[in-house]
Amino acid sequence: MGIIFSFFAVIALIVIVFIGVQGANLHYLFGVVIPYAAFFIFLLGVIYRVLQWGRIPVPFRIPTTAGQQKSHPWIKTNPIDNPFTATGVFIRMAFEVLLFRSLFRNTKAELRDGPILSYGSTKWLWLGGLAFHYTFLIILTRHLRFFFEPIPGVIKIIESLDGFFQVGAPVLYLTDLIFIAAVTFLFLRRVVIPQVRYISLAQDYFPLFLIFSIGLTGVLMRYFLKTDVVGIKELTMGLVTFKPVVPKDINIIFYIHLFLVSTLFIYFPMSKLMHMAGVFLSPTRNLANNNRAEMHVNPWNYPVKVHTYEEYENDFRDKMKAAGLPVEKE
Amino acid sequence: MANPKPEELAKIDYQPPKTGWMDTPTVFKPGIFPYACKPKSLETVGFPNPRQWSVKDEDWKLPPNWQEIFIEGLRERVSKYRSFRLFLDICVRCGACADKCHFFIGGGDPKNMPVLRGELLRSVYRKYCTTTGRIMGKIAGARDLTTDVLKEIWYYAFQCTECRRCSLFCPYGIDTAEITILARELLNLLGLNIEWIAGPVANCWLTGNHLGLQPHTIKDAFDMFCDDIETITGIRVTPTFNRKGAEILFVIPSGSMFADPGTFTCMGELLLLHELGLDYTWSTFASEGGDFGFFTTNEMAKRLHAKIYEEAKRLKVKWIMGGECGHMWRVWHQYHNTWYGPVDFLEEPVSPITGTKFENAKSNKTIHICEFTADLIKHGKLNFDKSRNDNLIVTFHDSCNVSRGMGMFEEPRYIIQNVCNNFYEMPPQTIREQTFCCGSGAGLNASENMESRLRGGLPRANAVKYVAKKYGVNMLACICAIDRAALPPLMDYWVPGVRVTGVHEMVANALICKGEKKRTTNLRGEPLPGMEGE
Numbered sequence A: 001m002g003i004i005f006s007f008f009a010v011i012a013l014i015v016i017v018f019i020g021v022q023g024a025n026l027h028y029l030f031g032v033v034i035p036y037a038a039f040f041i042f043l044l045g046v047i048y049r050v051l052q053w054g055r056i057p058v059p060f061r062i063p064t065t066a067g068q069q070k071s072h073p074w075i076k077t078n079p080i081d082n083p084f085t086a087t088g089v090f091i092r093m094a095f096e097v098l099l100f101r102s103l104f105r106n107t108k109a110e111l112r113d114g115p116i117l118s119y120g121s122t123k124w125l126w127l128g129g130l131a132f133h134y135t136f137l138i139i140l141t142r143h144l145r146f147f148f149e150p151i152p153g154v155i156k157i158i159e160s161l162d163g164f165f166q167v168g169a170p171v172l173y174l175t176d177l178i179f180i181a182a183v184t185f186l187f188l189r190r191v192v193i194p195q196v197r198y199i200s201l202a203q204d205y206f207p208l209f210l211i212f213s214i215g216l217t218g219v220l221m222r223y224f225l226k227t228d229v230v231g232i233k234e235l236t237m238g239l240v241t242f243k244p245v246v247p248k249d250i251n252i253i254f255y256i257h258l259f260l261v262s263t264l265f266i267y268f269p270m271s272k273l274m275h276m277a278g279v280f281l282s283p284t285r286n287l288a289n290n291n292r293a294e295m296h297v298n299p300w301n302y303p304v305k306v307h308t309y310e311e312y313e314n315d316f317r318d319k320m321k322a323a324g325l326p327v328e329k330e
Numbered sequence B: 001m002a003n004p005k006p007e008e009l010a011k012i013d014y015q016p017p018k019t020g021w022m023d024t025p026t027v028f029k030p031g032i033f034p035y036a037c038k039p040k041s042l043e044t045v046g047f048p049n050p051r052q053w054s055v056k057d058e059d060w061k062l063p064p065n066w067q068e069i070f071i072e073g074l075r076e077r078v079s080k081y082r083s084f085r086l087f088l089d090i091c092v093r094c095g096a097c098a099d100k101c102h103f104f105i106g107g108g109d110p111k112n113m114p115v116l117r118g119e120l121l122r123s124v125y126r127k128y129c130t131t132t133g134r135i136m137g138k139i140a141g142a143r144d145l146t147t148d149v150l151k152e153i154w155y156y157a158f159q160c161t162e163c164r165r166c167s168l169f170c171p172y173g174i175d176t177a178e179i180t181i182l183a184r185e186l187l188n189l190l191g192l193n194i195e196w197i198a199g200p201v202a203n204c205w206l207t208g209n210h211l212g213l214q215p216h217t218i219k220d221a222f223d224m225f226c227d228d229i230e231t232i233t234g235i236r237v238t239p240t241f242n243r244k245g246a247e248i249l250f251v252i253p254s255g256s257m258f259a260d261p262g263t264f265t266c267m268g269e270l271l272l273l274h275e276l277g278l279d280y281t282w283s284t285f286a287s288e289g290g291d292f293g294f295f296t297t298n299e300m301a302k303r304l305h306a307k308i309y310e311e312a313k314r315l316k317v318k319w320i321m322g323g324e325c326g327h328m329w330r331v332w333h334q335y336h337n338t339w340y341g342p343v344d345f346l347e348e349p350v351s352p353i354t355g356t357k358f359e360n361a362k363s364n365k366t367i368h369i370c371e372f373t374a375d376l377i378k379h380g381k382l383n384f385d386k387s388r389n390d391n392l393i394v395t396f397h398d399s400c401n402v403s404r405g406m407g408m409f410e411e412p413r414y415i416i417q418n419v420c421n422n423f424y425e426m427p428p429q430t431i432r433e434q435t436f437c438c439g440s441g442a443g444l445n446a447s448e449n450m451e452s453r454l455r456g457g458l459p460r461a462n463a464v465k466y467v468a469k470k471y472g473v474n475m476l477a478c479i480c481a482i483d484r485a486a487l488p489p490l491m492d493y494w495v496p497g498v499r500v501t502g503v504h505e506m507v508a509n510a511l512i513c514k515g516e517k518k519r520t521t522n523l524r525g526e527p528l529p530g531m532e533g534e
């Protein structure tokens, strides 16, 4: 049900553009107003969510320790997977965010007759996830060419590296290929692996369909349909310089692309995509395992009712004395 | 209740049902759930809504405003625990955690996949705490909190041993144990605890330990241990209790004072500390290192835990040493400094035997006996006759809590390798940080839920079976009291012939003590290798 809902939600988004741009001529709305709105909703939304999380206390220091602790100097510790210092935490977080360290550990449990259980290493999700996120990042960076005049050198370098193989005209970007493949993979594993299908919700399919459609419209624009790149750049430069213009005759496919991206931006802060920011705040990862060496303060720590020794001795004094145990009050 | 045969139990169907999980009613299966708490257990500690109820009954006799209580409790906790809020918010349902949980691996119930265990509560959170969930309902993964939903959350909160294996593999470190901990807090608000947890908590409140051992009973138990040790080694150990001015307060889980094979660990510790001439004391008040309060609410955990430091203060010791226990060390290592600190009335721990400063414990002043013993061995302070353990072919079970909530892997291994000759590791994906739970942690080691425990223990048992076949392993060593209680039935069921031991039992067996007689038996009274005829 979730999958169908999400599929049609994305179709509906595309239809909206057709009606709005082709039918009602709302170029300014779709080319300027919505993108602006989306951008600010994204920015403010993400900031709001991060501040909201940040305001919540971290009462306890609960790192998941994934390696040997620091104890005796002669025992080799694992300063990254079980960090004792802030530097260690920094490196651990860098591994998590840049290389998906935890996902790299992934195993697949298998049961054979016997019973025999085995846990082979499986790196597909890690690889697919990494491919997806990095190509997404590179593609996003490449898009900056639309927002700068002249185009910065770095971006040109990325472009030429990306088009390294010089296949086709316009030159095929490797990242486009990997990106589409990776999104497809992430989608397929969601429907093919029974357990993953079972846990998937509409909100898991929706971003995949949305992102896939963004990629697809982008690819169509670049390689297959004629689009007026000069006109588009005029529009995007107008947006960043706050002097919005809407050039005539830009292909509808561009408006679809832009509207889907706007939707992604609006959707981002209220969805699971916030994992981008959340991962940095995760208390099982971003805290040092030095609980016994440094006191962690819980801001809402409060006194609790305890059973005191005095009460205990009152309950058992005679028995304690009979057993020859020392007591406070004879 | 008779358990199915192992061959039967091992036929596991991992295929999820045709219907979506929200539309698949949860059936309460005997053998899977523990029994409801008794009102008296809750009353003893002042927990809310005590009453007689039964899991099997349709009517759980909930207070009339139970939804309000639950939802208010939820709202309160998502604003007090960043972990909780974040873990409810950012799961992408990638499924990496799915087949990491021993209960899922051993049972195949999809709601035992950590991600779905989380979703059970997450769906309620969406409904009552997020705008999209409130407006869009089911399509946004939100659902109403009905009694069926509540019961489902209950059923699966007591099929999670808070082992954190899922959290190791999650790309965001989402810790389903943390979700379970807080789900249990919420259930506790409604008096929905289990007796196997609530009972020990009440005991611990009254007597200082889970088993309800009164001071003179503890003394008697130790007298027996001392007699046994004397018979076996010829040495009379003379432990002291509640003694003021001792240098060190030593606290162990009460399970080790009461039931085999834990008692042999306790005897091992007695012998070792006596041989060292350590100036230490036991306490009948701080007679429990573990903390079942941790399986009810964080507040209760703190309430029970305070006695450790209170007693250290009263007895004016310099520092505290803790025995072999799993969840006890999660609590001591990750929580008790925060609850009770700053612990400025104690001194930074220094081993009086070697002079080693325990820098890693300089703030909360508590060290693990394995850290202590490893240091002794490293400094050559102990003499061993390893051959006394030659009849043992040993493997080591890393307890979840010391593994993923502390990271103590090498210390116990170093000790084991110094006291016995035959040591073999289980496969790497079943030990150290990836270790599998015994299946009975977090207060689930009752007997009525034995099927669940046997299923949850299958991954552990299966790894033992592997080394039992390959190397002839016959002894499973561990440093946890729950393990020592839970692993023997697990081994009997899945890997008959493998027994269970604490590490310090093996230490004491190999330890050459001053003035000891020629030993012919181990601490269990069984002949040592080569002494079978004597």
Ligand code: HEM
Pocket: A096, A097, A098, A100, A103, A125, A128, A129, A130, A132, A133, A136, A186, A187, A190, A204, A207, A208, A273, A275, A276, A277, A279, B092, B094, B171
């Ligand atoms: C610090 C930045 C980020 C990190 C560390 C990160 C990490 C991850 C990881 C580890 C996964 C799980 C593996 C997978 O399914 O691929 C994931 C999933 C996902 N991420 Fe990110 N991510 C980040 C930013 C983003 C951004 C900016 C987006 C863009 C919209 C995004 C979109 C997604 C999506 C759609 C999924 C789910 C894939 C699926 O459905 O299987 N992520 N992310």
Ligand code: SF4
Pocket: B090, B091, B092, B093, B094, B095, B096, B097, B098, B114, B115, B169, B170, B171, B172, B173, B174
């Ligand atoms: S591994 Fe983490 S993000 Fe993935 S499904 Fe499990 S809890 Fe969610």
Ligand code: SF4
Pocket: B100, B101, B102, B103, B112, B113, B114, B117, B159, B160, B161, B162, B163, B164, B165, B166, B167, B176, B177, B180
């Ligand atoms: S904490 Fe352990 S028992 Fe609980 S869901 Fe995670 S893996 Fe399963």
